[in-house]
Amino acid sequence: MIYLIVKNFFRSKAHGIGLVLLLIAGLISLEIGSRFLKKTEQVSVKTAQYQQESILRNVSYFDKEMGTLMYYLKFGLENKVPNLAALSIGQRDIFPTVQSVTVRNLEEQRFSTDLTNPLYQLLGNMDFSFVLIYFFPLVIISFGFNLISEEKEGGTWSLVRSQAGSPMSFLRYKMGIRVISVLAVLLVLLLVAKFYLNIPMNQHFLAFILVSVCYVLFWFALTWLVVSFQKNSSTNAQTLLICWVFLNLILPAGINVFQRWLFPIPEAMTTVIQNREGYHAQWDKPKEPTLEKFYARYPQYASFVHPKELDFSWLWYFAMQQLGDEEAASEVTELKSKLRQRLDLSKKVSWLIPTVHTQLTLNSVGLSDQGNYLNYLTALEEFHEELKHYFFPKIFQDSPVREEEWSKFTLRVFQDEYAVSWLKTLAPFVIFMLAFLLWATTNFKTARLN
Amino acid sequence: MIEAKQLSKSYGGQIALQALDMNIKEGEIFALLGQNGAGKTTTINCFLGFVEPTSGEALIHGVSVSNNPLESKQYLAYIPETVMLYPNLSGIENLAFFSSLAGQNYSEEKLKGFLSKSGLQESAQKQRVGGYSKGMRQKVGIAIALAKKAKALFLDEPTSGLDPKASNEFSEILKELSGEGTAILMATHDIFRAKEVAHRIGIMKEGQLVSELNAVDISANELEMLYLKTI
Known part of the structure; x- marks a missing residue:
């Protein structure tokens, strides 16, 4: 029986076409991922190169005064892109991979980054996660929506029911071949991805694979539930497409609106303004209070003093820059905590919406989500702080420029961590699938099919 | 009975x-x-x-x-007013499929025998049912009933x-x-x-x-x- 069910499945052209389209879309997405990796790789290689060149060039121009040189010198921190991110680009396409900062105030530099073609942002990337989340369900729906109704509408159902004691095993095999064929395409794509994109086999990739498989099974479980009501084909198709629209479009957009409403972030704008005001105003103010605040923040520099007779010293200049950051500090903390709250909220809500859960998890393991960006922001702060503490004493005592070993300032790399919580990752799928399967079983029992 | x-x-x-x-x-x-x-x-x-x-x-x-x-x-066996079969399978495959639903496994020879007995010409047995006339499908239906030995x-x-x-x-x-x-x-x-x-x-x-x-x-x-x- 299984052999003939398989034969019947593959002899229908629509099924073959569906699987091939899925495969092609998947392969295209892998190519897009590969290009993304190449691009980010290029950015970091070029930045590293440029950083060295730029330091050396600046050193050759401004070798008289450490302060002047440090006004210009930029040091980069790369947010390391794991190869897995190629499968789920997430927010990586809007946030920069590398940011270079001077020891001047941080907040003004933080958001002045490389430009991205807004067209790409408009369309989004057709990365693998897109194909998985949006396209796979459509094929699953098209394979399964008429599982029973095609028999009824094609007239074979009465013969099936009179021949088989219970048609349930027939239906399970029929669904089974659909599940296996779609899973096979998924696994082939992931296998190709593993080698084509050189993805290391670690817990992140394992989580990625399991989530993808669970996501596919979730849609099959939903389809199984819908067909268990034994409505006609068009009703089933409509129901499933409405589910698709809700789960993939309306609910995610709804969560987004809800988040924005719950945690508005006016700080994004005011931070930059506060920061600029914070230090620009200092030019017209007496210098002592500025320095007092700087000493209060960093007592270790109290031994360096601003010569009273001078209008300008690098000590005052960088103290004034520091003040700009401090003016904006509370706003920055607020901004980050709100971004974090938005992220936490969507992770909580995603327990109820498997599509959102899938996207968030894939982005998390690919280190391409908001969480990674927030960690990177913190790492950038630490990096900036470290630079300041290295260079401030040298600037304030005006160490000879040529004595510094400049070649050691290569591009720094930030390697983010993400620990997979297996329970949180898989439980939402398991709960939904169990609920759907139980409900479907009840429906089949009520209809006396088993 | x-x-x-x-x-x-x-x-x-x-x-x-x-x-x-x-x-x-x-x-x-x-x-x-x-x-x-x-x-x-x-x-x-x-x-x-x-x-x-x-x-x-x-x-x-x-x-x-x-x-x-x-x-x-x-x-029991049942022949509906219009026997509808799977158009992508041949007559003999349809018969094999419906027999297997009833838990029976026949050799190809036996299956051909049932189809011939119900009057389906041998040349049509391996053709896909999509091209069958109503009468031909009806004959496959009879063969399904015969094979069940109900x-x-x-x-x-x-x-x-x-x-x-x-x-x-x-x-x-x-x-x-x-x-x-x-x-x-x-x-x-x-x-x-x-x-x-x-x-x-x-x-x-x-x-x-x-x-x-x-x-x-x-x-x-x-x-x-x-x-x-x-x-």
């Missing part, structure tokens, strides 16, 4: 079947005549387990359809739409099956064929079996007169 005891079915207030009593023995062919909506198909559907009777009981080989649907189905056979207007030759061949197969001990319940509009093939004939009206007679006791013309008077 096929037995109905006070079998009744109503949909809402609408009575489809009212206290039907009937007993068809091994090897007996029973033809049910009646207008559309008289309850013939409902009767068959009760035996097939597609319809749950409101009251009364349908038994096949002494097994209650409502209580033991899985067991009762083992004993004790009870249910036919819902099996010859409607068949040409006279195909109808005639069909009658021959039914007689052969009856000779081998199969009990057959056939719903039909074809008075002439009912008279020719059946042992007993029942006329249904508004869910009741209003008259029942032996086929040998009446001519086709008399049967037609009776039918017209009854309904």
